[in-house]
Amino acid sequence: MERYNFGRFEKELDQLNITLSDQQLEQFTQYYEKLIEWNSFMNLTSITAFDEVFLKHFVDSLSIVNGMTMNEVSTVIDVGTGAGFPGIPLKVVFPHLKVTLLDSLNKRVTFLNEVISVLKLDEIAAIHGRAEDFAKKQKYRENYDLCVSRAVANLSSLSEYCLPYVKIGGRFVSYKAKEAEDEVKQARKAIDVLGGEQVKTLHFCLPGSDMERSLIFIQKKKSTPGAYPRKAGLPGKDPII
Secondary structure: OOOOOOHHHHHHHHOOOOOOOHHHHHHHHHHHHHHHHHHOOOOOOOOOOHHHHHHHHHHHHHHHHHOOOHHHOOEEEEEOOOOOOOHHHHHHHOOOOEEEEEEOOHHHHHHHHHHHHHOOOOOEEEEEOOHHHHOOOOOOOOOEEEEEEOOOOOHHHHHHHHHHHEEEEEEEEEEEOOOOHHHHHHOHHHHHHOOEEEEEEEEEEOOOOOOEEEEEEEEEOOOOOOOOOOOOOHHHHOOOO
């Protein structure tokens, strides 16, 4: 691990009250190296510099600890996980989590399985499919303490994709790249219809930077009606408003 300088990363994590073991640092290093290797022949991220990946992907993924206690969470699903954010960083730092990574592109799922193997992670699975389809399956529906998503979609659509996975009393947390109050207002009807209630929104800058982020925390108050999510494509094309 001497080939990298982790000083900046460790300072950023200090602000989240996270301290990593040598094994966890090595896992993040292996993750970074696999990301760069695979990114050379498929589109995983436009961010490739070491410090930038560690801040904008890894630290950003872990920023959820500013709003909730991860040791109280057991099961997590990451909807639209892409290259594994935030699901894999959360699994590395909180190994007790049972994690499902869901993505609609099979090539990305192949990459995720390679990362899972190289990092020697257990109780984590990458699955290929659409959020609208898997949310109808009994194995996944209302089966998770926490659903997370950094997917680029409006909050109304994301709520329809994500809230069906969350058990009553659990949470859906949406990662946003900027201040999101207008988006929250527009999504209030959808959140209510789908059985949720917005609890809080955290607006902050990533440690040591001026990059704005927001985390929207939505509590699952009642069961999602069976009609949701609607068939593939509709949540994005015709969000509940």
